[in-house]
Amino acid sequence: GFNATYDIAKLKVATGKKKNTFLPIAVEAAEKGQTVYLLPKAEADAIKETEKAGSYNYYTLGSMATPGLAGNPVVDEQGAVVAIVQTPLVTDKAPNYALDIRWAGQLSIRAMDINSSEVRNCRIPLLLPSDESQAVSFLYLASASDNELKATYAEDFVRKFPESGTGYIQKAEMEAGRHEYEAAYRTYEEGLERAKTQKDELLYARSRSLYNAVVQHQENLPAGWTMEQALKDVTAAKEINPLPLYTLQEAHTLFVLKRYEEAYQRYMEVTQTKMRSAEVFLYAWQCRQNLKATDEELLALNDSAVACFTKPYNAEAAPYLLLRSNTLGEMGRLREAINDLNDYEHLMQGQLTAQFYYKREQLESRTRMLGQAVNDIHKAISLDADEPIYHAELAALLFRLNDIDNAIKECQKAIGLDAEFPDAYRLMGICLREKGDKEGARRNLQKAIELGDKLSAGILEKLEN
Numbered sequence: 092g093f094n095a096t097y098d099i100a101k102l103k104v105a106t107g108k109k110k111n112t113f114l115p116i117a118v119e120a121a122e123k124g125q126t127v128y129l130l131p132k133a134e135a136d137a138i139k140e141t142e143k144a145g146s147y148n149y150y151t152l153g154s155m156a157t158p159g160l161a162g163n164p165v166v167d168e169q170g171a172v173v174a175i176v177q178t179p180l181v182t183d184k185a186p187n188y189a190l191d192i193r194w195a196g197q198l199s200i201r202a203m204d205i206n207s208s209e210v211r212n213c214r215i216p217l218l219l220p221s222d223e224s225q226a227v228s229f230l231y232l233a234s235a236s237d238n239e240l241k242a243t244y245a246e247d248f249v250r251k252f253p254e255s256g257t258g259y260i261q262k263a264e265m266e267a268g269r270h271e272y273e274a275a276y277r278t279y280e281e282g283l284e285r286a287k288t289q290k291d292e293l294l295y296a297r298s299r300s301l302y303n304a305v306v307q308h309q310e311n312l313p314a315g316w317t318m319e320q321a322l323k324d325v326t327a328a329k330e331i332n333p334l335p336l337y338t339l340q341e342a343h344t345l346f347v348l349k350r351y352e353e354a355y356q357r358y359m360e361v362t363q364t365k366m367r368s369a370e371v372f373l374y375a376w377q378c379r380q381n382l383k384a385t386d387e388e389l390l391a392l393n394d395s396a397v398a399c400f401t402k403p404y405n406a407e408a409a410p411y412l413l414l415r416s417n418t419l420g421e422m423g424r425l426r427e428a429i430n431d432l433n434d435y436e437h438l439m440q441g442q443l444t445a446q447f448y449y450k451r452e453q454l455e456s457r458t459r460m461l462g463q464a465v466n467d468i469h470k471a472i473s474l475d476a477d478e479p480i481y482h483a484e485l486a487a488l489l490f491r492l493n494d495i496d497n498a499i500k501e502c503q504k505a506i507g508l509d510a511e512f513p514d515a516y517r518l519m520g521i522c523l524r525e526k527g528d529k530e531g532a533r534r535n536l537q538k539a540i541e542l543g544d545k546l547s548a549g550i551l552e553k554l555e556n
Contacts (some may be wrong), residue, residue: 092198095209097144097190098161098178101198103218114164116192117171120148127165127173129154129187136165139186147191150174156185165189202228205244216240219247227257234261241265256282256289260296267300273313275300291331298324298340306347318347335364342374351378362395369411372396376414386422393418409438425458445475449484456488464488479508483515490522498522513544520547524554 093100121127125138129152140151152165156179165174174189200217202225204210210217217240219226230248233241242265248258259282266275279297283290301321304312322344329337342357355378361371376392393415400408412431419428432451436443448471455464468485475481486501499522505515520536523529532554539547 092195092200093204093207093209094198095207097194099175099190099195099198100213100215101195102215114166115171117167117173120191120193121150121165121167121173125167127152127167129160129176130164130166133166136187144190144194145197147194148174149191150189152187152189154187156181156187160187164192200229201225202232205229205232214239216243216247219244219251223252223255226252227255230257230261234265253285254287256286256293258282259286260289260293264296264300267304270309272304272309272316276313276315291328291334291337294324294328294331295337295340298322298328298344302340302344302347318344322348335361335366338364339366339371346374346378349381351381354378355382367399369396369399369408372399373411373414386418390415390418390422404434404438406438409435412438420454425454429454429458429460443474445471445478445481448474449481452484452488456484461488461492465492477508479505479512479515482508483512483518486515486518486522490518490525495522495525499526511542513539513542513547516542517544517547517550520550520554524550529554 121138121141123138123141127136127138128134129136134154137153138150139153141148142151143149150165160176161178163176164172165176167173172192174192175195177188177190179185179188200220202220204217217229220229226248230244233244242262245258245262245265248255249262252258259278263275263278263282266272266278276297279293279300282293286293298321301316301324302318304316305318305321322341325337325340325344328334329341338357339361342354342361345351345354345357355375358371358375358378361367362375372392372395376389376396379388379392393411396411397408397415400411404412412435416428416431416435419425419431429451432447432454436447436451439447448467452464452467452471455461455467465485465488468481468488471478471481472485482501482505486498486505489495489498489501499519502515502519502522505512506519509515516535516539520532520534520539523535524532533551536547536551536554540551
């Protein structure tokens with residue numbers, strides 16, 4: 092235990108085989124005027140004043156403060172410790188102060204002490220709280236931080252509470268995080284053998300560790316670190332305690348094993364619980380996509396994912412709107428797809444790429460929303476002016492709007508950025524034909540053909556006729 096206000100800490104130390112003699116602790120408080128002795132010189136001193144420090148005393152001694160005395164014991168005439176010298180604020184003509192040694196008896200460790208800056212600075216491991224629930228909180232707080240002693244605390248927890256699964260889980264997860272896979276597996280096995288509680292949590296934790304290692308393509312995984320074992324573990328955990336969390340983990344492992352129909356069924360089971368979320372519907376969507384489901388079925392899952400949010404949408408809804416837009420676009424429901432992209436744009440302002448505006452422009456162009464399409468391709472160019480496709484796309488739109496001169500300028504920009512871009516030469520040929528420049532049109536169409544453009548051949552043939 093420790094108290095930063097009074098600058099005092101209580102430590103547990105190993106004394107080894109050597110026998111040690113310790114100073115006894117005084118049972119009663121010292122009284123004003125009592126003679127005491129300040130170690131190590133054992134010079135006679137006296138209690139000049141007493142005042143309360145909580146339930147105990149704070150003493151002013153007759154001696155003057157001297158650097159280096161802080162932490163030394165003050166003993167009575169029987170040699171029992173009555174107080175411990177405090178760190179003085181000043182040493183110039185200031186008395187020594189001492190804290191009643193019995194005050195240290197109330198020092199203990201609480202869960203929140205793990206986040207104390209004083210503890211972090213001294214780097215001495217804390218003794219786990221004796222209460223298991225407090226110790227569990229302490230351990231979780233330690234593992235959630237960058238505390239360099241968290242591995243020590245996990246070891247201590249296993250020793251102090253060997254029948255609890257918590258310590259084994261924390262220890263094994265840290266070992267797996269350091270790629271000490273064999274050690275982690277042994278820790279999980281030890282926990283499953285010794286722990287009398289949380290066996291389902293141990294199985295789930297091991298399943299998750301195995302899953303993560305395999306998915307991350309970790310090298311040199313020992314025997315047993317397989318996705319099949321991960322599935323066995325989480326299935327066993329479900330048999331003990333059928334939590335939705337375990338069903339979700341089971342679905343994840345089935346998906347990696349490419350057992351998509353089973354994975355889909357598990358994901359849909361999760362959607363019937365409190366863990367229902369857009370993300371779970373997305374997982375289910377991926378299963379059905381791999382099973383070559385119809386667009387209508389995929390759209391239904393997209394709709395369910397978006398329905399997990401309410402309008403006005405927040406930023407978390409953005410990826411699901413984008414995915415539904417893709418499905419609607421593939422189904423030819425273009426205006427609905429554009430509406431989802433409009434909502435996505437509203438949520439992602441300041442984070443949109445040129446590719447987004449190009450994508451929306453493509454849909455707008457197909458629905459003859461040419462004004463909006465021109466605006467979007469201009470936005471794409473403003474974000475990435477060196478992409479020739481965007482200039483060629485703008486040229487095509489301008490041609491459709493009968494703005495031939497500006498369409499030609501955009502073709503020239505596209506060709507200037509990529510002299511081997513056949514689409515730009517084809518568009519240039521079409522524009523020049525419209526202007527009556529047959530020779531220029533022929534030259535550009537021929538160039539497009541040389542670059543592998545098949546459409547230009549038919550256009551050139553009509554030009555020749």
